[in-house]
Amino acid sequence: MLKGQQSWLFQSRPVIRATGAVGGPFEAEGAIAEDFDLLHGDIWLGETSFEKAEKKLMEQACEIAIERSGLKKEDLQFFLCGDLMNQIITSSFTARTIGVPFLGLYGACSSAMEGLALASLLVDGGYARNVLAATSSHNAAAEKQFRYPTEYGSQKPPTAQWTVTGAGAAVVSVEGDGPRVTAATIGRVVDMGLSDPFNMGAAMAPAAVDTIEAHFRDLGRDHAYYDLIATGDLGRLGHQIAADLLEKHGAPIPKEKFTDCGVLIYKKEQPVFAGGSGCACSATVTYGHFLKKLRKGELRKILVVATGALLSPISYQQKESIPCIAHAVAIENE
Amino acid sequence: MSNRKKKKKLTPAQQEYQRFAKAREMKRPVWSNALRAFIAGGIICAIGQGIQEFFIKYFNFTEVTAGNPTVAVLIFISVLLTGFGIYDHIAQWAGAGTAVPVTGFANSVVSAAMEHRSEGLVLGVSAKMFELAGSVIVFGVFAAFVVALIKLTIKALGGI
Numbered sequence: 001m002l003k004g005q006q007s008w009l010f011q012s013r014p015v016i017r018a019t020g021a022v023g024g025p026f027e028a029e030g031a032i033a034e035d036f037d038l039l040h041g042d043i044w045l046g047e048t049s050f051e052k053a054e055k056k057l058m059e060q061a062c063e064i065a066i067e068r069s070g071l072k073k074e075d076l077q078f079f080l081c082g083d084l085m086n087q088i089i090t091s092s093f094t095a096r097t098i099g100v101p102f103l104g105l106y107g108a109c110s111s112a113m114e115g116l117a118l119a120s121l122l123v124d125g126g127y128a129r130n131v132l133a134a135t136s137s138h139n140a141a142a143e144k145q146f147r148y149p150t151e152y153g154s155q156k157p158p159t160a161q162w163t164v165t166g167a168g169a170a171v172v173s174v175e176g177d178g179p180r181v182t183a184a185t186i187g188r189v190v191d192m193g194l195s196d197p198f199n200m201g202a203a204m205a206p207a208a209v210d211t212i213e214a215h216f217r218d219l220g221r222d223h224a225y226y227d228l229i230a231t232g233d234l235g236r237l238g239h240q241i242a243a244d245l246l247e248k249h250g251a252p253i254p255k256e257k258f259t260d261c262g263v264l265i266y267k268k269e270q271p272v273f274a275g276g277s278g279c280a281c282s283a284t285v286t287y288g289h290f291l292k293k294l295r296k297g298e299l300r301k302i303l304v305v306a307t308g309a310l311l312s313p314i315s316y317q318q319k320e321s322i323p324c325i326a327h328a329v330a331i332e333n334e
Numbered sequence: 335m336s337n338r339k340k341k342k343k344l345t346p347a348q349q350e351y352q353r354f355a356k357a358r359e360m361k362r363p364v365w366s367n368a369l370r371a372f373i374a375g376g377i378i379c380a381i382g383q384g385i386q387e388f389f390i391k392y393f394n395f396t397e398v399t400a401g402n403p404t405v406a407v408l409i410f411i412s413v414l415l416t417g418f419g420i421y422d423h424i425a426q427w428a429g430a431g432t433a434v435p436v437t438g439f440a441n442s443v444v445s446a447a448m449e450h451r452s453e454g455l456v457l458g459v460s461a462k463m464f465e466l467a468g469s470v471i472v473f474g475v476f477a478a479f480v481v482a483l484i485k486l487t488i489k490a491l492g493g494i
Binding site: 048050051148151155157158159191192193199206240241244248274 | 343345347349352355358362421422424438445449450452
């Protein structure tokens with residue numbers, strides 16, 4: 001049911017029945033490695049290209065989620081999936097493997113919550129009983145497409161971020177046990193004129209703030225409703241800017257409950273500059289780390305605000321600024 | 335100049351935000367980057383000098399003819415380090431120190447060739463090999479052409 005301008009309140013409270021989170025070698029050395037379901041020591045995953053390796057990550061995350069849900073592929077009505085590759089090939093190729101009716105998404109790194117929100121909408125509206133939502137990213141595949149060859153020696157500034165190698169998938173159902181998706185806010189595109197692809201946190205922070213404020217306004221809530229509010233991949237700088245912006249707007253979120261997936265995923269000493277980014281960043285942290293805490297009862301109500309920078313290598317070369325977006329999904333324990 | 339032009343098109347809200355964000359940005363460590371580039375670049379040049387002396391002393395090259403084999407050895411070392419995945423780590427530390435010498439050029443060619451190996455030898459390796467180095471070649475050749483023109487003009491006018 002529509003609430004306010006841009007939010008949905010899911011009255012049937014769709015269940016996240018099972019999830020799968022897969023990561024690469026850098027994530028295996030990270031701060032939340034134990035929350036991944038599967039970790040790989042090789043960025044190639046034994047494949048002949050980075051693109052094929054990313055597809056394998058996505059397939060594995062989906063397989064794990066389906067298996068743990070106790071459902072069969074035939075029980076899934078739809079598969080919603082997004083990634084960072086041109087023409088979202090990782091998603092389409094995974095959909096070919098899975099064989100479930102498929103809708104491809106592109107919201108850059110916000111795709112994880114875009115998929116989860118739409119999956120919940122389909123289930124809540126009675127248009128599906130079980131929906132699989134997934135996203136992935138691969139560090140080297142993303143670098144190859146968006147920046148430079150992986151082995152090229154360019155010096156990155158401290159504001160740069162490290163694309164997460166991994167994939168996250170969730171089965172959203174009308175019934176079953178698990179945390180429930182209770183609300184979602186769809187963000188609008190915000191562009192503050194920043195154009196540096198090595199500082200995407202600062203570009204995306206206003207979009208995250210815009211969506212958080214819209215969420216609170218539409219649902220008549222404030223931060224007190226949630227135990228934890230996490231932005232997707234703003235990194236250290238972007239997250240600090242978002243926190244300061246919220247404070248400037250007169251609605252600060254206390255430091256202890258406001259976090260960022262891109263800051264959580266890696267250890268401080270890992271050379272990831274300002275933190276993690278990529279579709280898999282919010283997906284693996286949400287489906288691995290947060291969902292585990294929700295299931296254990298360590299968290300009760302969380303809001304995940306996945307942020308995305310909607311640029312392309314060509315728009316950047318043509319000196320366009322970076323349009324950004326953020327989608328928020330509220331997940332509650334029972 | 336272009337920066338000022340861009341700023342003009344921004345709305346007041348965008349300008350205010352950019353100042354807000356800029357104030358929080360971690361600064362690029364320009365001085366330490368410059369120092370590191372100086373050290374790393376200097377070390378590479380010193381190694382090159384050593385190789386040149388080696389060729390002169392043991393292989394009867396002159397100071398002029400030793401240039402080519404010296405560059406070849408440096409390129410070979412750079413290519414090897416790129417292939418083993420070490421060069422980019424050194425470059426993150428050294429910055430311009432590893433980018434400016436001939437080793438940086440070799441790295442840009444080989445890294446691109448390796449990256450696109452998965453698209454085959456024709457459409458991948460050979461077509462994409464110069465995606466980064468291409469601009470260096472174009473501007474390098476053009477700059478050499480301009481300098482040669484200037485030199486010939488001065489000569490024709492009776493200069494040195």
